[in-house]
Amino acid sequence: MATVDIPRQQKAAVKVGTGKDAKAPIHQVDVPSPAPGEILVKINWLVRRPSASIWTGLCASDKSLLHDEWASFGVDMKESAKGIAGHEGAGVVVSVGDDMHHKWKVGDRAGIKWVWSTCGECEFCTNGVDELHCPNQKNSGFTAAGTFQQYALSDGRYTTRIPEGVTDEEAGPIMCGGVTAYTACKRSNVKPGQWIVLPGAGGGLGHFAVQYAKAMGMRIIAVDGGDEKRELCKKLGAEEFIDFTKVQDIASEVMKITTYGAHGVIVTAATKEAYASAPTFLRPGGTVVAVGLPTDPSVIAGAPPIMLALKKLNVVGSVTGTLKDVEEALDFTARGLVHPILTRGDLEDLDKYIDLMIAGKLAGRAVLKVS
Structure with missing residues (x-):
């Protein structure tokens, strides 16, 4: 040995x-x-x-x-x-x-x-x-x-x-950031050809989510600020980009793109504003996935009960991934589909x-x- x-x-x-x-x-x-x-x-x-x-x-x-x-x-x-x-x-x-x-x-x-x-x-x-x-x-x-x-x-x-085909430099971030984004995409229950909204799409978790969602066949609306983030998100596979520094009513813009709203939203930003706005992006039966962890204990992931009931919305949490999830997340990189x-x-x-x-x-x- x-x-x-x-x-x-x-x-x-x-x-x-x-x-x-x-x-x-x-x-x-x-x-x-x-x-x-x-x-x-x-x-x-x-x-x-x-x-x-x-x-x-x-x-x-x-x-x-x-x-x-x-x-x-x-x-x-x-x-x-x-x-x-x-x-x-x-x-x-x-x-x-x-x-x-x-x-x-x-x-x-x-x-x-x-x-x-x-x-x-x-x-x-x-x-x-x-x-x-x-x-x-x-x-x-x-x-x-x-x-x-x-x-x-x-x-x-x-x-x-x-696995072979994945450098250690890339594998390290997938141990948490990558598998967290991958698992959140699975938890969203968004199917190939359906719409998912990714606020903070140009960030550490968000840029992973764009790539995994793309590889899983989802149609991506990336939300972030600035031309640099627009270029990055488009390069990684976002079909649409909404610049929050220029668009005040993001929910209306999502509706214009999707007609009835998105099928899922993954909230990676740990802010009260991100969690408050996420349900407004959804169509009936859509799912909010809570990933970002605010330090403010008053931040709640959800929506007014009347909205939850009338639109039959789902609010789920997602944290990192199982041993099997990590293996699956690494496989996307081994196949050249996801790179941090x-x-x-x-x-x-x-x-x-x-x-x-x-x-x-x-x-x-x-x-x-x-x-």
Whole structure:
């Protein structure tokens, strides 16, 4: 079996402080060893190149955890995460713990996701479709140390195998952003040839949703602001584009395009305005998919009961994806149908890129170079 040299220490972005003032400066931390059932993954991309750089994806959820934005909901980074966020990692296996040699070997390519592990025994794990609700799950960057480090542990039973035809640089963002958009498209129940509205279509999740919706045969109305976003959304497959900086009544514009309204809307923007307007884009029987997670607890996903009843609207939630969903999402990239638009930075600049994300100035999906 192949072996690799593993250093005793590594660099990691470790949370310091609380709330909006929290930062994640670089620290030297010990490289962990895999326990039985675990593997150790070197977070990188294009690992077959000697000059490969090491990358991890940046998600809005990482920003929320580092800044304690969900603390009022009881969701804050646990001590077991050691202050290391990140859950969009892809790289190469460098060490295999006991009980995993039948499944993984050194040199295999592996992806680490938001769901780090599940118990495999509860009702949700055994029904075949719902392990995301396992009450005993662990989460990367939340209850387990995440991917903002050079070497990350992962539960070997729940780690994703990266297929040929997908670089690690692309696979990382698909571990969360890509599979979240893909699963939301499935949850919308929009069929080939039907209309879907994608507010924030040029963003980190939105640009994935455009590509998956296109590949699944949907007709896409992209909503975003500016000529640059228009060009991007059209290039990715949007049939129509509505510029919210120029169009005041987006619902009327949707009706002009679709006659009766769209069949589905995926809300990736975590704002009160986005959730309030989404139902007005729909035809009778249409579906709103809630994906964006507002920090304001007063934001409600829904519509006035009379609208829900008279139009028989559906409001559903969607969060990341199962192990099978991730495999399916990666397959779209392996077949050349979906590719993340990447903004590249350095792990040392994590806080700067979070500020850019907050300001809405981060195009596509960010990947950060670790070394």
